[in-house]
Amino acid sequence: MNMNILKLLAPLALLAGCAKTTVPEYSWTTDPDAVIVSASAGVLTKSNPTGTAETQKTFNGPDGGKFLGDEIAISAVDDAGQVEKTVTYRLDDSKVWNPVPATDYLVWKAPVTYKAWYPASAKDGFDLPTDQCESNGSQATIGNFAKADFMTGEYSCISKDNIPDDRKIKLTMTRKMALVTVNVDKNRLKNQFAGKDIFMIRVESVQSGLSHVSSDGTGSGDPVDVRPYLYESAYYSDGNYHAIVVPCDGDASARFLKITVCWKPGNDEDKTELYVTGRPTFEAGKHYTYNLTLGKDKLDLGDITVSDWGSTVDLNEGEGEFEADKAPDPVSVSDLRRQLEEWNAANPENKKELKDLITKELLDECCVGGKLILTGEFDNTNKSSLGMSEETIKAFAQIAAYVRDNDVTYLDMSGLKGVTSLMNVPVEAEEYNLCFSSVINEGSTVSGAGSKLETFIGSDDVVNIVRAFEKCVDLVSVSGLKNVTNADYAFAGCSKLSKTPDLPNVLSLIHAFSNTSITELTYESVKGLAVNNCGKLTIIDCPNAVKLEENVFAGGMPKLTDIYLKSKHFEIVYTTAFDHLKRGQVTLHLDASQKGNIDVTNKTWTPKKSNGDSAVDGGESVPLDLLKAVYCGEEQIIPKI
Numbered sequence: 169m170n171m172n173i174l175k176l177l178a179p180l181a182l183l184a185g186c187a188k189t190t191v192p193e194y195s196w197t198t199d200p201d202a203v204i205v206s207a208s209a210g211v212l213t214k215s216n217p218t219g220t221a222e223t224q225k226t227f228n229g230p231d232g233g234k235f236l237g238d239e240i241a242i243s244a245v246d247d248a249g250q251v252e253k254t255v256t257y258r259l260d261d262s263k264v265w266n267p268v269p270a271t272d273y274l275v276w277k278a279p280v281t282y283k284a285w286y287p288a289s290a291k292d293g294f295d296l297p298t299d300q301c302e303s304n305g306s307q308a309t310i311g312n313f314a315k316a317d318f319m320t321g322e323y324s325c326i327s328k329d330n331i332p333d334d335r336k337i338k339l340t341m342t343r344k345m346a347l348v349t350v351n352v353d354k355n356r357l358k359n360q361f362a363g364k365d366i367f368m369i370r371v372e373s374v375q376s377g378l379s380h381v382s383s384d385g386t387g388s389g390d391p392v393d394v395r396p397y398l399y400e401s402a403y404y405s406d407g408n409y410h411a412i413v414v415p416c417d418g419d420a421s422a423r424f425l426k427i428t429v430c431w432k433p434g435n436d437e438d439k440t441e442l443y444v445t446g447r448p449t450f451e452a453g454k455h456y457t458y459n460l461t462l463g464k465d466k467l468d469l470g471d472i473t474v475s476d477w478g479s480t481v482d483l484n485e486g487e488g489e490f491e492a493d494k495a496p497d498p499v500s501v502s503d504l505r506r507q508l509e510e511w512n513a514a515n516p517e518n519k520k521e522l523k524d525l526i527t528k529e530l531l532d533e534c535c536v537g538g539k540l541i542l543t544g545e546f547d548n549t550n551k552s553s554l555g556m557s558e559e560t561i562k563a564f565a566q567i568a569a570y571v572r573d574n575d576v577t578y579l580d581m582s583g584l585k586g587v588t589s590l591m592n593v594p595v596e597a598e599e600y601n602l603c604f605s606s607v608i609n610e611g612s613t614v615s616g617a618g619s620k621l622e623t624f625i626g627s628d629d630v631v632n633i634v635r636a637f638e639k640c641v642d643l644v645s646v647s648g649l650k651n652v653t654n655a656d657y658a659f660a661g662c663s664k665l666s667k668t669p670d671l672p673n674v675l676s677l678i679h680a681f682s683n684t685s686i687t688e689l690t691y692e693s694v695k696g697l698a699v700n701n702c703g704k705l706t707i708i709d710c711p712n713a714v715k716l717e718e719n720v721f722a723g724g725m726p727k728l729t730d731i732y733l734k735s736k737h738f739e740i741v742y743t744t745a746f747d748h749l750k751r752g753q754v755t756l757h758l759d760a761s762q763k764g765n766i767d768v769t770n771k772t773w774t775p776k777k778s779n780g781d782s783a784v785d786g787g788e789s790v791p792l793d794l795l796k797a798v799y800c801g802e803e804q805i806i807p808k809i
Contacts, residue, residue, distance in 0.1 A: 196266070196273035202335070240265065241288040244274055245281045252280070256288045276335065278325045285383065286319045286341060289647070292670070294318045294344075294381040296414055298644075299578075299623070301395045313397040316412035318344045318381055344385040346450040347477045348374050349457045350396070350409045350425065364431040371396050371409035372426040375447050377416030385452065387414045391422060418449040427460070453477050499526075499534045501563070501584065502544030522559050526566040531574075538577035538620075542567065546586025554632060555588040558595050565600040572606055572619045579604075580625040582648050588629055590636035605638040618643070618661065626652075633658045655680045656696075666704070677710075678717050687727075695739075700725070700748075708732065716741045718785075722748040732757045738775040743787035751794045760801030766792070768808055773798075 196202040237259035244252045255274050257265040267273035274282070285291045297312035319341040325331060352369045374396050379389030396411040425444035432438065450456065455477035504525045512519045534540065546560040553561065564587050571579060581587070593600050604624075606616040618640030626648035633652055637643055639661040646659070646669040656678040659665055666685040676696040681689060683701045689708045696715040699708065700723030708721075711734035720742065721731070728749070736759050746756075758773075765774050772789035774782055784790055792798055798806040 196270055199273070199275060200335075201275040202273055237261070238286070239268070239288040240284050240286050241291040242274060242282060242284045243291060244277070245283055247279050254291060276325070276331050278328045278330060281322055281324045284321045284341065286317070287315050290318055290320075290381075291383060293383055295389075295645075295667070296376055296379050296381070296392065296394070296412070298379075298392050299395045300397045300411055313410070313412065316345060320344060320383070320385065343453045343477060344381055344415070345412050346415050346452060347455045348396075348411045348413055348450070349455065350374065350411075351457065351459045352409070352427070366429060366431050368428070368430040370428045370430075371398070372428055372441075374409075374411035374413065375422055375424050376411070376413035377419060377422070377447055377450070378414040381414055387416055389414075391419075391447075393426075413450055415450045415452045419447045421445065422447040424448070425458075425460075497534055498541035498543040498580075498583065499531065499567075500544040501542070501546055501586070504544070505547060522563040523566050526563055528570065531567070531570045535570075535574070535576060538575050539580075540571070540576050540578065541580045541583070543583035544585070546584075548586050552595055553593050554591075556586065556593070560586055561593050561595055561600050561602070564602055568602050568604060571604050571621065572601075575620055577620055577622045577642070579621055579623070581627045581630075582625045584627050585629055587627060589632040589634075590630060591632050591634040603636045603638070604640060605635055607635060607638045624648075635660075637662055657682075659684055676715075682723070703727065706730075711735070714739045716745050718742050718744070719748070720745050726750065728754055730755050730757065734759045736761045737778040738783040739777060740785050741773075741775050741783050741790055742785050743790050745790050746792065746794055749794050752796050754795055755797045755799065756792070756795050757799045758801075760803070763800040763803065763805060766798065766800065766805050768805060771806055 239256050239258045241254055241256050243254040246252055253274060255272055256268050258268050260266055283291075287294075297316045300313040300316055321341040350371050352371065372395070373393035375391055376394050377391050378387040379392045381387050394411045394413060396409040398409045423443055423445055424447040427442045427444075428439060429442065430439040444460075448456065501522075504522060508520060508522055508525055531540065546557070546563070548555065548557045548560055550557045550559075552558040556564075568590075570576070587602070590602050590604070593602055604619040604621055607618070616639070618638060620642055621637065621640050622642045623645040624637070624643065624647070626646070628648070628651050630649055631651055632654045633649065634654055635657045636655075637646070637659050638657050640659075641661065641663050643659070643662045644664050644666070646665070649669055650672055652671050653673055653675045655671060655674050656676050658680045659669075660679050660682045662684050664685060665681075666687065668681065668686050668689060668691075671691060672693060674691055674694055677689075677691060677694050678696055678698045679700065681699050681702060685704050686702055687704050687706055689699060689702075689705060689710065691710050692712060694710045694713055696717060697708075697710050697713040698717040698720045699705070700719060700721065702723075702725050704727060705725050706727050707730050708728070709730075709732040711732055713733055714735050714737065716733075716738070717740070721728075731754060734757070746754075762773070762775065765776060766772070767774075767789065770789075771791065771793045773792055774784060774789045777783045782788070792806055795806065797804055
């Protein structure tokens with residue numbers, strides 16, 4: 169299977185504006201107030217991080233149904249800095265940016281500033297993809313290398329007199345990242361390798377000094393090792409490796425590069441690992457090229473060049489595109505449904521179900537390098553359980569089982585419609601496991617394990633992820649779950665998970681992040697809460713939590729310092745809520761209305777339900793004696809000052 173990795177595409181055209189509030193029959197193509205923008209393609213403007221300078225100034229449109237076009241988020245911001253509306257625009261095959269959906273668009277207004285981000289998710293900040301080798305240029309795969317090319321742009325309309333007669337504005341996107349290229353060449357081997365038949369020189373990692381970029385381009389976070397993108401020949405003998413990194417200051421003590429050199433016959437004894445210590449300073453919009461000289465025991469950076477990224481970069485021999493023989497095609501549920509209809513029409517005596525078409529052979533063919541992509545739409549006309557049809561449940565259970573039982577490390581469901589729950593789902597007398605975990609609870613015993621997933625990209629249709637990723641110990645990145653409401657036990661035991669996913673609508677987080685590496689637990693929407701055994705957790709900020717379940721703050725949390733619970737009323741709080749905390753370490757922050765529910769002398773708290781009844785379970789009140797301090801609003805109640 170072949171797929172174009174990077175394509176020469178037409179110049180950028182972009183749409184932007186402000187919120188439309190009337191005339192619902194309009195679409196953006198018929199509304200005279202819709203803004204049409206032709207964006208200038210400046211030197212630092214592109215979403216193709218490799219290719220000719222001209223190729224790098226273009227965005228990617230759809231490719232024969234294999235992937236959707238590039239997407240940009242555009243916000244209309246008023247004079248006070250408040251976002252009036254944000255719309256996602258997608259590039260179509262005629263090189264026009266269309267709002268998604270067509271009826272949800274931005275229109276002209278003044279005064280206002282239009283702010284744009286690429287990729288679209290970067291409007292809320294940007295986490296650097298660390299496995300950039302995964303990119304193949306396909307929008308459907310969220311190609312990690314191209315998607316690391318974080319860009320912003322803006323246009324200010326200060327008055328109605330500034331609105332052009334043709335309703336067009338110019339919006340130039342500016343790069344916020346830096347590009348590192350490492351060239352390895354067998355001709356640069358020192359004589360320590362004399363007589364060795366070198367068959368592979370591989371750049372294993374390039375360190376980025378920071379891991380996160382805010383929407384304004386400010387970097388933050390810890391250093392991370394980036395698995396670089398490679399020109400196809402590089403893997404075997406020599407060539408170019410490329411990594412997009414966050415601009416940052418240099419660090420003379422940091423391990424910057426890790427490289428493996430292998431020679432025949434190729435067993436473990438016939439290779440060596442080499443390192444470069446000393447990470448340079450990186451600036452936004454710059455391209456850093458390193459030509460390495462390899463010795464048996466060390467690497468020399470040799471000559472280093474710095475240029476404007478986009479002006480001199482030609483990483484693919486001037487063509488702007490090349491083929492990857494092993495680029496994965498997505499599994500299209502829509503295509504499978506059409507195939508099923510054709511089969512059953514032709515074979516009325518031997519009809520099949522959708523699950524019969526989702527075979528291991530099919531998934532093996534489409535899962536390349538541990539990456540599996542799901543697209544299309546299930547038919548949920550005849551809903552059976554949790555908003556899904558029996559057909560959907562049985563079919564997706566096949567996929568979930570494949571993920572659990574095979575080396576799937578990257579799963580992208582962003583183009584999939586119709587799956588609402590990633591959990592155990594009952595259908596009549598049977599239960600189907602739609603999780604990526606095989607964990608089974610039998611009384612007090614928990615058995616089973618999670619899949620080998622490292623990266624998961626979800627679908628807007630998913631609302632329940634109860635136990636979905638439990639014990640997936642390799643999971644490090646989760647996104648695309650903005651409509652999830654129930655995440656009980658979802659990530660429990662995901663020991664490598666250090667950042668909580670964006671779950672803006674989640675209501676229940678009962679032990680969702682227990683035994684993870686998260687440092688902050690902040691969810692404004694959550695109502696039901698429990699978390700334990702998080703050794704790196706420092707702050708719990710769930711201001712609207714009203715159900716503090718049993719063992720809510722149990723287990724070892726030696727770094728926890730503050731808990732914020734700002735609800736005026738509670739539904740249930742166990743008497744043992746704070747019994748497992750380290751004495752004198754944690755400060756509790758309550759709403760000012762709770763002052764009347766606290767016995768300062770005895771250091772106890774009696775939270776109330778909305779009807780005035782006690783919300784305490786297991787006793788008359790909740791002991792507070794282990795806490796460092798208790799605040800009700802701005803007033804410190806315990807210890808009394």
